[in-house]
Amino acid sequence: MSTFDAIVIGAGIVGAGTAFALARKGLRVALLDAGPIGSTPGETGGTSRASFAWLNATAKIDGKDYHRLNADGLEHYRTLARDFGEGRLGLHPTGMIAWADPGDEVRRRALRVQVARLREWSYPVIPLDEGGLRALEPHVDFTPGAEGFLAWADAWLDVPRAVDLLCEQVRRDRGTVLSGERGRVAELLRDETGAVRGVETSGARFAAPVVVAALGPDTEIALRTWLGPGEVGNRPFLGQRPGLLVDTPDTGPFRLVRHVLYSGDNAFHLRPGPSGGLRIGSEDADPESEAPDDAEARAVALLLRARALLPRLGEGAPVEDLVRESIVRIGVRPVPVDDRAIVGPIAGAPGLYVIATHSGVTLGPWIGRLAAEEITSGRMPDQLAPFRFDRFA
Numbered sequence: 001m002s003t004f005d006a007i008v009i010g011a012g013i014v015g016a017g018t019a020f021a022l023a024r025k026g027l028r029v030a031l032l033d034a035g036p037i038g039s040t041p042g043e044t045g046g047t048s049r050a051s052f053a054w055l056n057a058t059a060k061i062d063g064k065d066y067h068r069l070n071a072d073g074l075e076h077y078r079t080l081a082r083d084f085g086e087g088r089l090g091l092h093p094t095g096m097i098a099w100a101d102p103g104d105e106v107r108r109r110a111l112r113v114q115v116a117r118l119r120e121w122s123y124p125v126i127p128l129d130e131g132g133l134r135a136l137e138p139h140v141d142f143t144p145g146a147e148g149f150l151a152w153a154d155a156w157l158d159v160p161r162a163v164d165l166l167c168e169q170v171r172r173d174r175g176t177v178l179s180g181e182r183g184r185v186a187e188l189l190r191d192e193t194g195a196v197r198g199v200e201t202s203g204a205r206f207a208a209p210v211v212v213a214a215l216g217p218d219t220e221i222a223l224r225t226w227l228g229p230g231e232v233g234n235r236p237f238l239g240q241r242p243g244l245l246v247d248t249p250d251t252g253p254f255r256l257v258r259h260v261l262y263s264g265d266n267a268f269h270l271r272p273g274p275s276g277g278l279r280i281g282s283e284d285a286d287p288e289s290e291a292p293d294d295a296e297a298r299a300v301a302l303l304l305r306a307r308a309l310l311p312r313l314g315e316g317a318p319v320e321d322l323v324r325e326s327i328v329r330i331g332v333r334p335v336p337v338d339d340r341a342i343v344g345p346i347a348g349a350p351g352l353y354v355i356a357t358h359s360g361v362t363l364g365p366w367i368g369r370l371a372a373e374e375i376t377s378g379r380m381p382d383q384l385a386p387f388r389f390d391r392f393a
Contacts, residue, residue, distance in 0.1 A: 001205040004030045004176070006375065007198065008212045009185050009222075011037045011177065012048035013159055014360045015214035016166040018368030022212075023173035025376045030206050031170055031177045032199070034184035038164035047216045048159045050245060050331025052269060052281055053361045054260050056154040058096060058125070060359070061117045065386045066340055070359055071123060072383070073366035074153060080365060088165055090158030092272065096260040099133055099148025107264035108147060115149050126150045139256045140309050156260055157361055158274045166365070188226045188352070196351035210375055212353045217334040219356045223346075231348035237392040238342070238356055239335040243286050246299045247327040248306075248313070250276035256310050268305055277326075278313070280306050290332050299328045333358060337392075343367055344380070344388040354389050 004027075008019040011033035019031040035046055055077060057070035081091050098114075100107035118125045128136070128148050136150065167177045181202050189198035189205065198207035215222050220238040257278055260271040268282040282305070285298050292298070300323050307313045314322040334356050336342050341357035355371060357363050370381045 001198070001207050002030070002176075004028050004206060004208040006030075006210045006212065007032065007206055007208040008214060009033075009199065010046070010214035010216060010219075011163065011167065011179065011183070012046045012214065012216050012360065013051075013157075013163055013166075013364035014216070014355050014357070014368065015212070016163045016170070016368075017365035018212055018214055018355060018371055019170045019175065019177075020166040020365065021369040021372035022375065023170045023175050025372050027372075027376065029170055029173075029175040030208065031167065031175060032183040032185055032201070032206075033179050034181070035179065037177065037179045038167060039160035040179065047331045047333055047360065048163060050243070050329040051159055051333075051361050052243070052245060052271070052279060053157045053159050054096065054154065054269070054271070055091075055157055055362045056096060056151065056260075057123060057362070058098075058114075058118065058151040058154055061114055063340075064121060065383075067121060067123070069341065069367070069383055069387070070362050071121075073359070073363040074155070076366040076369065077155065077157070084165060088161075090161030090165070090274070091155055092157070093153075093155040094259045094272070095150055095152040096154035096262065097128070097133065097136060097148055097150050098262040099128070099142065099146050100264045101143040102145030102147075103143075104264050111148060118151070124151065124153050126152065137258060137261070139254060139312060140261070141311055150259070154260060156271050159361055161274070185222075185226075188349075190349075194349065196349050210351055210353060212355065212371065212375075214355045216356070216360065217332045219334060219354060223354065227346075227349055227352075232346060233348075233393040235392050237337055237389075239337060241286070241333045241335050242288070242290050242292075243331050243333055244281060244292075244295065244298055244302070245329045245331065246280045246302050246323070247273050247275075247329065248277040248280070248303070248322065249325045251278065251313070252276075252315075254312055256312060261309075263309070270306060270309075278306065278310075287330065290330055292330070295328055295330065296323060299323045299326065334360065341367065341387040342389050342392075343371060343384050344374075344390065346389055347393065 060067040217240040270280040273279045
């Protein structure tokens with residue numbers, strides 16, 4: 001049996017960020033995942049490989065505590081960029097532009113309320129009129145009279161690149177990273193008191209005094225499989241939401257989009273991609289399942305909407321041809337039932353710590369650092385108090 005100071009199950013951005021933070025605290029860490037990790041080729045790989053990856057606290061205005069947690073997560077990426085460099089981390093500090101057309105008074109009022117709330121909480125935003133929008137995004141065909149704002153601190157992340165970096169650092173700090181069948185956890189190892197003391201995979205056992213479950217949308221399913229009835233409570237705590245994304249081919253000499261963009265059209269969103277194309281999604285294009293029969297038709301509809309904003313997209317080629325040249329991804333996102341992060345130990349299974357959040361890309365390394373602080377010191381950081389797992393018990 002191999003012995004470690006901590007085991008992290010799940011090597012997406014949350015699990016990799018947690019393993020990285022634990023290793024930086026001096027712990028010898030095993031990071032395990034049943035799928036390919038980071039940029040390793042493979043059809044699967046979890047939510048982190050199919051995420052829009054907008055880093056922000058701009059959209060979190062319903063509660064100051066969750067907004068602040070996300071703002072600190074965004075700031076932590078700037079710290080990591082100072083340590084490793086934006087290119088190595090995959091960080092693109094572009095800012096985000098949201099806007100509304102002149103006929104959409106409901107959306108315009110909502111944006112003004114959002115700007116006021118963000119300014120009240122000292123989050124950097126700048127209102128934009130039509131001229132400002134066109135100056136920042138000259139290839140976008142804004143409706144005359146459009147207005148919006150720039151959240152200039154927002155960014156987007158090349159998540160597989162970031163996960164690669166975090167895993168590399170775990171290995172450098174004497175840790176172990178295993179994927180595929182070698183990283184597939186079959187069950188938890190428990191002592192005579194019921195405390196979790198390690199994991200068993202298909203071919204090995206790993207012992208550690210603490211196990212962190214960071215399995216994204218599969219977290220609740222896994223915990224209810226591994227633990228006894230009632231040990232995680234009887235209330236559902238985590239939903240799953242499929243999301244469809246289209247990655248277009250390189251747009252050539254035209255930098256069609258320079259920021260993360262959110263329109264009022266059912267949260268239609270797009271941003272630059274790491275390979276020179278665009279990544280495009282919309283809430284109303286998301287399917288009901290992970291493998292819908294109409295994924296290509298949904299992708300065509302998305303690209304038609306994108307071309308309405310960006311007339312040069314595809315340079316007039318049929319949209320169906322552009323879809324065939326694009327990559328269509330469907331990622332299943334974890335969504336806590338109250339839309340707030342879940343971070344903390346599970347009382348019914350001492351030694352087991354859980355992290356699950358919809359804002360995984362923004363929060364991953366930061367929430368991992370807070371969790372590592374609690375795991376190594378035994379003291380809960382104040383920021384985690386509103387997000388404990390026991391609220392579902």
